[in-house]
Amino acid sequence: MNAEHIDNQLDAYLDGELPEQERRNVFEHLHGCRQCHQTLADAKSLRARLANLPVEGPAPDFFAQALANAANQDRQAPMNRWATVIGGTIAAGMALLVVVGMLGRTPAPELTPELQGVTLALHESRTLNLVFSSAEALEGARLVVELPHGLELGAYPGEQRVRWKTSLQAGRNVLPLDLIAVAGNGGEIVAHLRHGDKSKTFRLRVNVTDATSFLIEEKPTPGQA
Amino acid sequence: MSGDPTAAEFETLIRPHLDRLYRLAYRLTLTVADAQDLVQDVLVKLYPRRDELSSIDDLTPWLSRVLYNQFVQQTRRYRSQRFRVVLETDGDPMDSLAGPGEDPAEEALRSFDISEVRSALGRLSEDHRTVLLMHDAEGYKLQEIQIITGISVGTIKSRLHRARARLRELLTADGTFSGPNA
Structure with missing residues (x-):
């Protein structure tokens, strides 16, 4: 498996979508392939940046006002x-x-x-x-x-x-x-x-x-x- | 809570879901103003459907789907509307809209990284950005996204893969992401 990189499987690997045997194969490959290991680290980094993107909250009275508007x-x-x-x-x-x-x-x-x-x-x-x-x-x-x-x-x-x-x-x-x-x-x-x-x-x-x-x-x- | 029993009943049903609905709206629209507008429009649509709401066991995905559909519908409307320009500017002392006005606290929160990621997200196609933010930023599972958007899991996976690749490409190009190809 080391002969070929596995970029196209890393998303599924991180999403927990791979069957057990394939997951194990990817895991073993990552230990022997510096490039794929780095790609995985980058993918994790990107996901962390997205997960940490803040959500700017609404105006303080927005929910109450929006509910009142709906009723009106x-x-x-x-x-x-x-x-x-x-x-x-x-x-x-x-x-x-x-x-x-x-x-x-x-x-x-x-x-x-x-x-x-x-x-x-x-x-x-x-x-x-x-x-x-x-x-x-x-x-x-x-x-x-x-x-x-x-x-x-x-x-x-x-x-x-x-x-x-x-x-x-x-x-x-x-x-x-x-x-x-x-x-x-x-x-x-x-x-x-x-x-x-x-x-x-x-x-x-x-x-x-x-x-x-x-x-x-x-x-x-x-x-x- | 409102003194009107009907409004109070609606609020009881909806209140627990408002934060989540707003977050999804913000992810879809990318701005507070648009997110508030979207949530407001959804509440106006849902209010006459109180009986239907009360009969639904799991409101969370159902409400998210309503909001997503409203977003898609409005996006289509947006695309079809255009102002008509009747006169070119003739040198009148008209000011531009640009200028100060940002909330300083909000500005302080905007780190370089966040603004770069947001900028790159803005350059993704809407289809890609939507699934990417729902999955990677909000943590929706693939099956949940399928329920909300009506898009097959296979298509969602494909869009996610391409969206991440494109985002990496954009961030690498502007120097804020040091991928293997940087």
């Missing part, structure tokens, strides 16, 4: 599913452009820019363009959009929390959201934009009126988050 979203779910059918029958409205913020070089302690208000009629389906401005390209940016009770995205009916992973290019990046007001009085759309360890949160207030006509309120775009 479940309470809202039946009405949302019902109302989606109605909302989906309404023709799409004109596009509405809302600049929700820019990405700052320094992490602002106040992550919420000035709120902008939008009013939609109940069961109205409209395109809301969220615009993110960035001076440079950002690979692997993540966006989480949280919707209040009564608002849904056409592509994701029944989901109050939708996530994307994407790349932003330098300039203005537009994410069109087909927003449907299906119930309730509106609330805040919260968008969390993350890149690496940095994150910013933007909030957009949406009022839902029980009327066939609607009023759009656009406040001046905040200069910077």
Whole structure:
């Protein structure tokens, strides 16, 4: 056995997956083969490094908050599913452009820019363009959009929390959201934009009126988050 | 615990598994933010299935499988979504996102070795990284990984072997691993 190296058996050897006789053969080979012995040591070292990779824990109150969120979203779910059918029958409205913020070089302690208000009629389906401005390209940016009770995205009916992973290019990046007001009085759309360890949160207030006509309120775009 | 008996029942079922679920989520996603998002999404999905949860004898592998499936589903969605660029930058005073902000304590914990291993892991394919971290970092057995992912044991072994070889190659190339071929 010494004539041939046994690299391809070492994983199974370390995993305890080899039958007894083969395990004994590998064991004997390792005593007589310096190269395979070194390969085994390297394999053990690599596994130790992986086993010691730390797991960064969640935020201190994350589990409690996540459980509460799950319960809250479940309470809202039946009405949302019902109302989606109605909302989906309404023709799409004109596009509405809302600049929700820019990405700052320094992490602002106040992550919420000035709120902008939008009013939609109940069961109205409209395109809301969220615009993110960035001076440079950002690979692997993540966006989480949280919707209040009564608002849904056409592509994701029944989901109050939708996530994307994407790349932003330098300039203005537009994410069109087909927003449907299906119930309730509106609330805040919260968008969390993350890149690496940095994150910013933007909030957009949406009022839902029980009327066939609607009023759009656009406040001046905040200069910077 | 919540005063709502239904929420309390759900919490009683799920709480003992949250740490393990979060660890798996972290291994799959590699970041705290994504791991929290993944766990949150799973809890939202599971809440209406309380009766089903209470009827399952061994929740651990079942919950892990739900989380893994959610991860795969979201990864597919991620790949299909793209922002649409409407205007090129026109010289406006727009800042970049880069900058300070890391937790100093967290930074202190990041040894050179850990960051190099993480960097190399990030260069593995997702399929390879997933089984490697589940097996070698989290200690899942091959059969457990099979149950969670639905991938055959033979394929898992093959991926593990190739993932380790690729990781050694990457670490050797950057000088942080002194294998026989270094």
